[in-house]
Amino acid sequence: MAFFAMLSSASKFELEVESGTHIFQREDNSLEVKHFGEEKTTVIPYEHVNLQGKKSSLPQQWLAWYFKSSLSPTSNGFTLFSSVFEVPPVPKKSGSNLAIFNALQASYDPVPYNWILQPVLSTGTWMLGTSKGWTLSSVMCNPNTNKCLFTKPVDTEPGHKILGTIEQVSGSLNSYQYRVNITDITAKGPTQSLSFSSQYFAPWAFVSLEHNPEGPVKDCNELPAMADLSFTNNVLQPTSVDMWQGSQNEFACGVSVDTFPYSGDSQLNIHI
Numbered sequence: 001m002a003f004f005a006m007l008s009s010a011s012k013f014e015l016e017v018e019s020g021t022h023i024f025q026r027e028d029n030s031l032e033v034k035h036f037g038e039e040k041t042t043v044i045p046y047e048h049v050n051l052q053g054k055k056s057s058l059p060q061q062w063l064a065w066y067f068k069s070s071l072s073p074t075s076n077g078f079t080l081f082s083s084v085f086e087v088p089p090v091p092k093k094s095g096s097n098l099a100i101f102n103a104l105q106a107s108y109d110p111v112p113y114n115w116i117l118q119p120v121l122s123t124g125t126w127m128l129g130t131s132k133g134w135t136l137s138s139v140m141c142n143p144n145t146n147k148c149l150f151t152k153p154v155d156t157e158p159g160h161k162i163l164g165t166i167e168q169v170s171g172s173l174n175s176y177q178y179r180v181n182i183t184d185i186t187a188k189g190p191t192q193s194l195s196f197s198s199q200y201f202a203p204w205a206f207v208s209l210e211h212n213p214e215g216p217v218k219d220c221n222e223l224p225a226m227a228d229l230s231f232t233n234n235v236l237q238p239t240s241v242d243m244w245q246g247s248q249n250e251f252a253c254g255v256s257v258d259t260f261p262y263s264g265d266s267q268l269n270i271h272i
Contacts, residue, residue: 015042019151022195023140029112031142033149046112047145063217064248064257064270065208066231069108070240077201078104079168080237084185085207087121087134087160088224094132096222097124097212101139102231104166104178104202113200114144119164119182119192121156124212136162138180138194151192160186166202174199207231209270211250220253229270236265244268 020036029046070078083102091098105116118139123132135153142148156162165181176198183191209229211217244264246257256271 015044015149016152017149017194019138019190019192019194021149021151022197023149025113025115025196025198025200027199029142029145031147031149044147046142047147061210061212061214063209063211063250064246064255065206066244066246066257066261066268066270067108068205068236068240068244069242070203070205070238071242075203075240076171077168077203078205078236078238078240079171080166080235081205082163082165082167082233082235083207083231084161084163084233085121085229085231087156087158087162088226088229089158090123090133091222091224093219093221094124096217098122098223099208099210099212100229101206101208101210102164102166102234103206103208105204105206106198106200106202108204112144113198114142115196115198115200116141116143116206117166117178117180117194117196117202119162119166119180120150121162121164121182122153134158136182136184136189136192138182138192140180140194140196149194151194154184154189154192156184156187156189160184168202169195171201176201178202205236207234207268207270209255209272217250217253217255223253223255223272226272229272231268232266234265234268 018036022034024032031044033042099122101118101120103118107114120139123134137150137153139150163183163185170177178196180194
């Protein structure tokens with residue numbers, strides 16, 4: 001269901017791209033990648049992954065998350081979701097992977113056309129496979145195929161404030177274009193940007209703390225030492241009558257969520 005949600009520890013990311021790259025989802029669900037600054041196009045064919053018996057695309061990699069929908073008969077999904085979150089301390093124990101992100105997604109379960117767009121703060125061996133600190137990337141994944149595309153990770157530091165934004169920059173029936181941006185606003189660093197076009201809109205919004213490999217956290221030192229992972233200054237448009245709901249797969253190490261947070265869109269806390 002998300003950035004890394006259908007990816008096992010053995011899975012590989014499909015392609016690293018330059019910031020500014022535009023991805024087009026074709027009618028057959030293959031991806032056409034127009035590389036920024038290059039006269040080059042990469043086509044990634046659609047390859048179905050057998051998901052028989054999986055009721056949801058949320059495996060144990062998602063430790064805790066919040067979700068909200070916009071599913072009224074007249075809805076064309078969310079057009080903007082921005083959030084600010086702080087870079088946590090680096091976990092004391094290395095060897096695992098963590099990802100923190102807000103996101104918009106086409107559907108809740110891993111149907112063939114599904115996609116998710118995420119400004120991602122991550123640490124560990126994901127993507128380039130060499131990160132011992134925290135890095136930033138804009139990411140697009142198709143959870144049904146285990147394929148992800150991501151901008152080159154940019155280093156950041158604990159304590160820095162990160163702004164993640166997914167915005168629908170144009171939209172009409174069966175034609176929607178989105179832009180994913182992530183920026184270190186403390187360092188006033190460059191924005192890592194990815195554009196994505198699809199015939200499907202985004203009725204699902206998420207914030208999440210993700211851990212890899214799948215399964216329970218084996219050592220609490222794999223998680224950052226902080227009381228709360230807070231997503232603040234949240235802007236979600238258009239407004240939805242649905243409430244944010246919290247859910248979790250991990251109950252050890254103090255991980256918890258508020259089932260129905262009272263703060264509304266303004267702040268969502270994952271307790272660690």
